[in-house]
Amino acid sequence: MASPVIPLLEVRDLSVHFRTEGQKVTAVDRISFDLAEGEVLGIVGESGSGKSTVALALMQLIATPPGSIDAERLSFKGKDLMSMSDREMRAVRGNEISMIFQEPMSSLNPVFTIGNQLVETICEHEPLTKRQAFAKAVDLLRLVGIPDPEARVTDYPHHLSGGMRQRVMIAMALACAPKLLLADEPTTALDVTIQAQVLELLQHLQGELDMAVVLITHDLGVVAEYTHRVVVMYAGRIVEEAPVADLFAAPQHPYTELLLKSMPPLDEDLHRLLAIPGSVPSPTEMPTGCRFAPRCPYAQNICRETEPAMIRESPARAAACWRLVDYKVPA
Amino acid sequence: MTSETNTPLLEISDLVKHFTVRRRGGLWTSTATVKAVDGVSLNIDNGETLGLVGESGCGKSTVGKLIMRLSSLTGGRIVFDGRDVSHLGRSEMRPIRREMQMIFQDPVSALNPRMSVEEIVGEPLAIHDSRNHREHGAKIRKLLSTVGLANSHAHRFPHEFSGGQRQRIGIARALATQPKLIVCDEAVSALDVSIQAQIINLLQDLQEEFRLTYLFISHDLSVVRHISDRIAVMYLGRIVEIAEKKTLFAKPLHPYTQALLSSVPIPRPGARKERIVLAGDVPSPINPPSGCSFRTRCVKAMDVCAKIAPRLQHTPTGDLVSCHAVELSKQ
Numbered sequence: 001m002a003s004p005v006i007p008l009l010e011v012r013d014l015s016v017h018f019r020t021e022g023q024k025v026t027a028v029d030r031i032s033f034d035l036a037e038g039e040v041l042g043i044v045g046e047s048g049s050g051k052s053t054v055a056l057a058l059m060q061l062i063a064t065p066p067g068s069i070d071a072e073r074l075s076f077k078g079k080d081l082m083s084m085s086d087r088e089m090r091a092v093r094g095n096e097i098s099m100i101f102q103e104p105m106s107s108l109n110p111v112f113t114i115g116n117q118l119v120e121t122i123c124e125h126e127p128l129t130k131r132q133a134f135a136k137a138v139d140l141l142r143l144v145g146i147p148d149p150e151a152r153v154t155d156y157p158h159h160l161s162g163g164m165r166q167r168v169m170i171a172m173a174l175a176c177a178p179k180l181l182l183a184d185e186p187t188t189a190l191d192v193t194i195q196a197q198v199l200e201l202l203q204h205l206q207g208e209l210d211m212a213v214v215l216i217t218h219d220l221g222v223v224a225e226y227t228h229r230v231v232v233m234y235a236g237r238i239v240e241e242a243p244v245a246d247l248f249a250a251p252q253h254p255y256t257e258l259l260l261k262s263m264p265p266l267d268e269d270l271h272r273l274l275a276i277p278g279s280v281p282s283p284t285e286m287p288t289g290c291r292f293a294p295r296c297p298y299a300q301n302i303c304r305e306t307e308p309a310m311i312r313e314s315p316a317r318a319a320a321c322w323r324l325v326d327y328k329v330p331a
Numbered sequence: 332m333t334s335e336t337n338t339p340l341l342e343i344s345d346l347v348k349h350f351t352v353r354r355r356g357g358l359w360t361s362t363a364t365v366k367a368v369d370g371v372s373l374n375i376d377n378g379e380t381l382g383l384v385g386e387s388g389c390g391k392s393t394v395g396k397l398i399m400r401l402s403s404l405t406g407g408r409i410v411f412d413g414r415d416v417s418h419l420g421r422s423e424m425r426p427i428r429r430e431m432q433m434i435f436q437d438p439v440s441a442l443n444p445r446m447s448v449e450e451i452v453g454e455p456l457a458i459h460d461s462r463n464h465r466e467h468g469a470k471i472r473k474l475l476s477t478v479g480l481a482n483s484h485a486h487r488f489p490h491e492f493s494g495g496q497r498q499r500i501g502i503a504r505a506l507a508t509q510p511k512l513i514v515c516d517e518a519v520s521a522l523d524v525s526i527q528a529q530i531i532n533l534l535q536d537l538q539e540e541f542r543l544t545y546l547f548i549s550h551d552l553s554v555v556r557h558i559s560d561r562i563a564v565m566y567l568g569r570i571v572e573i574a575e576k577k578t579l580f581a582k583p584l585h586p587y588t589q590a591l592l593s594s595v596p597i598p599r600p601g602a603r604k605e606r607i608v609l610a611g612d613v614p615s616p617i618n619p620p621s622g623c624s625f626r627t628r629c630v631k632a633m634d635v636c637a638k639i640a641p642r643l644q645h646t647p648t649g650d651l652v653s654c655h656a657v658e659l660s661k662q
Contacts, residue, residue, distance in 0.1 A: 191386035196608050273557065
């Protein structure tokens with residue numbers, strides 16, 4: 001764990017809106033977090049929580065229109081990403097911040113060999129000859145554990161299995177030794193034994209290259225094993241932020257608590273699972289007050305009327321729940 | 332098994348399904364055989380839940396389809412409720428089909444978008460119980476309330492529902508003919524954790540109420556552990572181990588089961604166990620390895636594994652495993 005002096009990434013009040021059919025939909029709503037160098041931050045949430053949109057916004061990959069990004073501050077190594085020109089942003093993207101996606105097949109171009117695609121990425125960012133770039137591509141494939149990289153480099157994506165394709169994506173993302181890797185559900189499409197291979201690889205490379213990683217996932221097991229700190233999102237808002245051990249040992253937000261309890265355990269027999277009633281609100285019909293209140297067993301009148309702010313217990317721990325306010329300010 | 336007195340509801344033996352695929356290579360097209368299911372035998376007792384786990388391409392879904400006779404057998408025998416159904420024709424199969432139903436992974440593609448909920452749930456009744464059509468309205472309302480949907484939902488269309496509610500519609504349709512066996516093929520895999528728990532609880536309640544027997548096909552080991560009595564593990568078209576769930580999780584015998592279980596990330600920071608990371612990918616079912624199909628990735632592989640395919644053998648606890656290494660250590 002690195003103790004943050006200047007955070008590598010600073011996000012303050014980031015919102016992402018989309019305008020569709022005359023309606024304005026807020027996918028991400030005023031979220032704030034920091035990321036230190038070499039830190040692995042998990043962003044957890046269910047579908048529709050806005051977690052993937054956060055990554056796209058950080059990369060400035062949201063099409064505007066129909067989207068729009070607002071932020072009080074969105075800075076990387078002290079530089080403001082919001083005020084960068086397309087050209088400046090292109091230098092950051094891939095060079096300093098890279099991203100890997102859930103489905104490697106749709107992220108790779110099917111008509112070029114993986115070697116060609118790696119060379120293209122390398123040459124975009126580094127002044128190398130084709131031959132040097134090709135040698136570097138082979139090295140990268142070796143780095144991500146692809147057997148026989150000299151032969152594989154001339155393969156097309158469809159020649160490779162899902163796990164191998166994800167390794168190629170990782171190789172491409174690491175081509176310029178980025179300081180920050182955004183990994184959006186990198187193993188969700190993979191089988192569990194292959195997921196283990198890919199996550200072990202990512203963890204190994206993260207340590208080796210001292211790179212910060214934002215790991216976006218819905219899988220709490222992956223979060224527990226591979227992250228240092230966690231941000232929990234619900235319906236476009238951050239509801240809790242905590243070091244990973246604290247989050248699992250003593251969740252402060254009812255959503256986190258219930259989410260952890262609704263998973264079937266691997267080493268214990270339960271007669272029934274605890275189910276969270278209802279479903280995630282639609283972004284066009286967000287409830288007033290706390291967005292989790294309609295599904296929350298602890299909800300009071302105040303929860304349905306006024307949205308709670310993030311209550312910060314310590315620099316690393318915060319949650320947005322009225323119950324925490326009661327503890328702090330006894331009535 | 333524990334008691335030989337009550338005959339199993341479903342007995343399948345040496346089930347084989349081969350698909351012929353065209354391979355393009357050079358000037359000529361050749362054909363090859365994919366051994367999707369290659370000699371699968373298992374029993375399911377009345378009221379029992381058998382979990383069938385394995386990674387993509389292992390043939391678990393094909394087993395489900397073969398049992399439902401949605402796909403023709405290449406070889407083997409299926410005995411359902413004491414009757415050999417392996418070679419029944421369409422019309423002979425029809426009365427038996429009402430006793431076995433299926434729930435699919437993706438409720439969006441499994442439900443006709445142009446039919447209302449009432450029509451979807453009523454369709455099996457119209458086919459299998461057309462004489463009593465006057466009672467259908469009442470039956471449909473009863474079914475909807477059984478799965479937790481309101482009467483007012485009857486006239487709505489699938490797109491108006493959330494993923495969890497759509498899965499409830501699929502379950503109501505499966506229940507309409509009062510089946511004995513329900514094949515659940517990744518029935519909760521597309522759902523978020525909080526919704527998944529609702530549907531798992533519903534399936535368990537229904538099992539108790541109607542004394543249903545489930546074949547629960549899934550890749551999610553924690554879900555399978557929670558819902559099943561016994562679990563069968565498949566690899567490359569064959570069953571490698573069948574055991575009571577507690578035995579399987581506490582003391583997996585087959586090296587593949589051991590690797591599979593150790594790959595699942597545990598949602599408890601610091602609880603990380605010794606991980607067996609399998610090398611490489613699953614071999615192609617077109618050209619599986621000789622002998623034991625797992626031997627190419629197995630840490631315990633011996634000379635004999637390449638020569639002779641191990642057969643499922645009883646363990647001292649009455650479970651089944653197919654591995655030469657396990658057999659040797661027992662003697």
